Amino acid sequence: MPRFTAGDRVTVLDLGKPGHVRIPWFIRHKTGRIERYCGAYPNPEDLAFGRPGLPAIDLYRVHFPQTELWPDYPGPPGDTLEIEVYDHWLEPAEPLT
Amino acid sequence: MTPEPIGYSADAVDPSRLVVEGHEGADYYALMTEAIHKILLEKQVLAPSDTDRVIAALEAPNVTWGARIVAQAWKDPSYKARLLADGSAAAREMGYAIKEAKLVVVENTSSLHNIIVCTLCSCYPRSLLGQPPWWYISKNYRARTVREPRAVLAEFGVAIPPPMEVRVHDSNADMRYLVLPKAPADAAERRFDDLVRIVTRNMMIGTELVEPYRDRG
Known part of the structure; x- marks a missing residue:
């Protein structure tokens, strides 16, 4: 059972992990909302070292206003960005009800 | 002296x-790949035809495959609904297997323009469209598309009138993305093959339009 569902507000963690990490710097510490649940996938942080990456980790697409990612974003305030984030890089932005 | 900790x-x-x-250090890996290939051939672990088969499979997909999916979605509203709900299943219906990941299709409308980038490397629906264009892999495109997408689009000659939303999709993990461009105004009257011909690779990445968006002021 995935921890989050579409619409939940989440904050991206900054786990400080070296190596093959798929969570880019610019979304860390940022808050967005779950756009969709994508399914569970082997952890790429383990796959990169020839390990099986199991159990598979829930993956979500997270939706951000560009102004949340870049305080000085040069475009209109309605512009957005969507990106995939694995469950262990997320925490609820507010208590889940 | 204590070295600075790596952050x-x-x-x-x-x-x-x-x-x-650029690809600093790539020469070394190219040489090592060639050496290992040669050893595997000498030891008869690999036959030359094995390599040919893999190269042929990599080169088989092409832009027309994606264009046929787009034209079908323009012609058939129920196919479009299935495509947006499950891109991989809808591609399979047209005879194309998306092998590397799940296909997510995002639709351009009169209020929303989508653009695809992979900030980390060059993730791209290769099993459908073939290899990505050189600029898609450039650090310039990858760094700037998430930061100033409208400036990047302007360099491709694409203007998005400000009331419209620009949505960037970072293809950073296990999904692959295809933009469904906004259909030409006369799509209903045009033949399927004619529509296939107007769809370009860049339209399916989001860096080219079929017709300019109208400024709604």
Whole structure:
């Protein structure tokens, strides 16, 4: 059972992990909302070292206003960005009800 | 002297550091790949036909496959609904297997323009469209598309009138993305094959339009 569902507000963690990490710097510490649940996938942080990456980790697409990612974003305030984030890089932005 | 600890935190990134294009160190890996290939052939672990088969499979997909999916969606509203709900299943209906990941299709409308980028490397629906264009892999495109997408689009000659939303999709993990461009105004009257011909690779990445968006002021 995935921890989050579409619409939940989440904050991206900054786990400080070296190596093959798929969570880019610019979304860390940022808050967005779950756009969709994508399914569970082997952890790429383990796959990169020839390990099986199991159990598979829930993956979500997270939706951000560009102004949340870049305080000085040069475009209109309605512009957005969507990106995939694995469950262990997320925490609820507010208590889940 | 104690070396500075290496920072792996976002807080350690210097936002003013220079972005350098190129493939430093790639020569070494190209040479090693060639050497290993030669050894595997000599030891008869691999036959030359094995390599040919893999190269042929990599080169088989092409832009027309994606264009046929787009034209079908323009012609058939129920196919479009299935395509947006499950891109991989709808591609399979047209005879194309998306092998590397799940296909997510995002639709351009009169209020929303989508653009695809992979900030980390060059993730791209290769099993459908073939290999990505050189600029898609460039650090310039990858760094700037998430930061100033409208400036990047302007360099491709694409203007998005400000009331419209620009949505960037970072293809950073296990999904692959295809933009469903906004259909030409006369799509209903045009033949399927004619529509296939007008769809370009860049339209399916989001860096080209079929017709300019009208400024709604």
